[in-house]
Amino acid sequence: MTVEQAGARPVAGRLAAGPTASRGQALALRIATRLGKAVLTLVGVAIVVFVVLRILPGNQITASLGVNAGLLTKAQYADLAHFYGIGKPLPQQFAQWAGALLHGNMGVSDQSGRTVTSLIGAALPVTLELAVAAMLIGLVLGVGAGAVAAAAPGRPADRAARVVALAGLGVPSFVIGSGLVAVLAAVFHYFPSSEGFASLASDPWLNIQQIFWPALTLGLGIGAAILRTTRGAMLDVAKQGFVRAARGRGLQPRLVIIKHVLRNAMIPILTMSGIQFGYLLGGTVVVEQIFVLPGLGRLLLTSVTGADYAVAQGVTLVFALGFILVNLLTDVLYAVVDPRLRA
Amino acid sequence: MAQLAATEPLVVTNLGASRRSLAARLWSQPSGRAGLIILAVMVLAGLASLAGLVPDNPDAQNPAATLRGPSAAHLFGTDQYGRDVLSRVMAGTVLSLQTALLAVAICAVLGTLGGVAAGYFGGVISSIVTSVADLIFAIPSILLALAIVSGLGAGWQNTAIAVGISYTPIFIRVVRGPVLAIRNADYVKAARVLGFSRRRILLRHVLPGVGGVLAVQVTLALGWAVLIEASLDFLGLGPPPPAATLGLMVSDGTNIAGIAWWTLAFPAIAVVLLVLGFTLTGDGLRDALDPSTANS
Numbered sequence: 148m149t150v151e152q153a154g155a156r157p158v159a160g161r162l163a164a165g166p167t168a169s170r171g172q173a174l175a176l177r178i179a180t181r182l183g184k185a186v187l188t189l190v191g192v193a194i195v196v197f198v199v200l201r202i203l204p205g206n207q208i209t210a211s212l213g214v215n216a217g218l219l220t221k222a223q224y225a226d227l228a229h230f231y232g233i234g235k236p237l238p239q240q241f242a243q244w245a246g247a248l249l250h251g252n253m254g255v256s257d258q259s260g261r262t263v264t265s266l267i268g269a270a271l272p273v274t275l276e277l278a279v280a281a282m283l284i285g286l287v288l289g290v291g292a293g294a295v296a297a298a299a300p301g302r303p304a305d306r307a308a309r310v311v312a313l314a315g316l317g318v319p320s321f322v323i324g325s326g327l328v329a330v331l332a333a334v335f336h337y338f339p340s341s342e343g344f345a346s347l348a349s350d351p352w353l354n355i356q357q358i359f360w361p362a363l364t365l366g367l368g369i370g371a372a373i374l375r376t377t378r379g380a381m382l383d384v385a386k387q388g389f390v391r392a393a394r395g396r397g398l399q400p401r402l403v404i405i406k407h408v409l410r411n412a413m414i415p416i417l418t419m420s421g422i423q424f425g426y427l428l429g430g431t432v433v434v435e436q437i438f439v440l441p442g443l444g445r446l447l448l449t450s451v452t453g454a455d456y457a458v459a460q461g462v463t464l465v466f467a468l469g470f471i472l473v474n475l476l477t478d479v480l481y482a483v484v485d486p487r488l489r490a
Numbered sequence: 491m492a493q494l495a496a497t498e499p500l501v502v503t504n505l506g507a508s509r510r511s512l513a514a515r516l517w518s519q520p521s522g523r524a525g526l527i528i529l530a531v532m533v534l535a536g537l538a539s540l541a542g543l544v545p546d547n548p549d550a551q552n553p554a555a556t557l558r559g560p561s562a563a564h565l566f567g568t569d570q571y572g573r574d575v576l577s578r579v580m581a582g583t584v585l586s587l588q589t590a591l592l593a594v595a596i597c598a599v600l601g602t603l604g605g606v607a608a609g610y611f612g613g614v615i616s617s618i619v620t621s622v623a624d625l626i627f628a629i630p631s632i633l634l635a636l637a638i639v640s641g642l643g644a645g646w647q648n649t650a651i652a653v654g655i656s657y658t659p660i661f662i663r664v665v666r667g668p669v670l671a672i673r674n675a676d677y678v679k680a681a682r683v684l685g686f687s688r689r690r691i692l693l694r695h696v697l698p699g700v701g702g703v704l705a706v707q708v709t710l711a712l713g714w715a716v717l718i719e720a721s722l723d724f725l726g727l728g729p730p731p732p733a734a735t736l737g738l739m740v741s742d743g744t745n746i747a748g749i750a751w752w753t754l755a756f757p758a759i760a761v762v763l764l765v766l767g768f769t770l771t772g773d774g775l776r777d778a779l780d781p782s783t784a785n786s
Contacts, residue, residue, distance in 0.1 A: 199637055200637070320721075322740060328744055329747035332747075333747070433721050433725065451637060452726075470628050
């Protein structure tokens, strides 16, 4: 690796003036291509979500009237269909929805009568906080324990880390969450409730108490996956010549682990973190349900089961957008972590 | 890609060399052996339940014996309706296993077809298949499953369809890579020169080459399917209440765990064992197929 880089340097130096400009252009082009693809995927998701929700049996009329919808006369039904905007052909409905969406109008919830943007606006900070906290817990646990395990393969610490990682992968978040809720109730008489959820701004201490347990629930699973990846990637890197050379030069073992091994193992760790974030978004549905957090996951569950289409569409789009953005971010971070990928 | 080209033929020769030694290698690994033992226990429990070899009818209520702790009469205790928890856990294991098997059958078939088509034919087919895969991938799997289940209605078959569709992109990705490498392998070129039909090349030359990757992915997917299926049941999107699903049992057990821990603990342990069994076996299988990743 080092030999290769040493060999490449003079070439880069000789062409210094030209390549920097074209290299910047190449990076810009790469980001532009990725952005274009991301937008296309988002449009695709919007179409799929729209169509899937329309194929589902039941509509806003049956959702609001239940079995009584059968008592409506044809004229009444047509009136209501017009009111909900579901009488027109699907492409026209989609154009209307997409057009409004571009103006930031996601429609109105049939259940609560509030606008979808206001519902999402209220729920998004909760889920965002939960996701970031869970990701932080997962990264600290995973990279930390993974590095400790990889530093001494086969030792007791490594064996313990591997067992814990397997347990973290095998135990679903709803089982961890249920177990935590049961223990919290039995030991601390703490029962999660949707009443009195405190935002980070209004009551930070209460908010941290409310977010910590669900974040831990999600973070353990993420941490387990990141731990396994970190350990595997670091062991792969540790076999390479430049690590042995660094040790041979008498560098401190801890420095070798952090600056040589861990840094070069960052790419697979980043990839796994991106994948885990995708699972995390799905996981919020389960965990917000268990811990009764008023976030996007709960909003999605109630809207899907209640045939509240406008809300379900909006929330799914926000989730997909989050997933796509994180993938983009992961791609950009590759270049930050590994200078070889900047070309 | 260079890496793939280098490792995949290895997988091919390993699988082709001797099947018995593969089983032996799987058994000789701690994770593979642990996984196989766990799975054997769970499958036996499921088969016993199917054969009617259960302590009690899983749906039989007994108001006189509600929420009894574990005892000789009820090894895992009874729930709030006096139903035998052991019998219900065994029945739930069957439901979980059959849902996972159907789900993985769906995604393995769809994903292999898509992956082989994208990898072998390339061009327009490849871009269509991969963009559909990217699209499904961008919708978090549990959300996709949620929408499908709430649309098709509750029932284990619908859960399986939902889980199967959401896992298909992963199979497409996993299969496409090796197929890309195999397409240009000498033996496939030779088969083409010999004038073999496209069907024969795909079935007899390309498909066996991805066998190892597929075997690993199927095993891991089974564990994942159990996990998602149980999560959906837990959220109340699986078969409705009288059904003995592990997810529903965990959900019910959470509310009464303070007075009856066994109603939460035993179904939860069953889910964990199922997921762990498949994950461990999949890990072991991967190491057994590819010696270069052993001990990692």
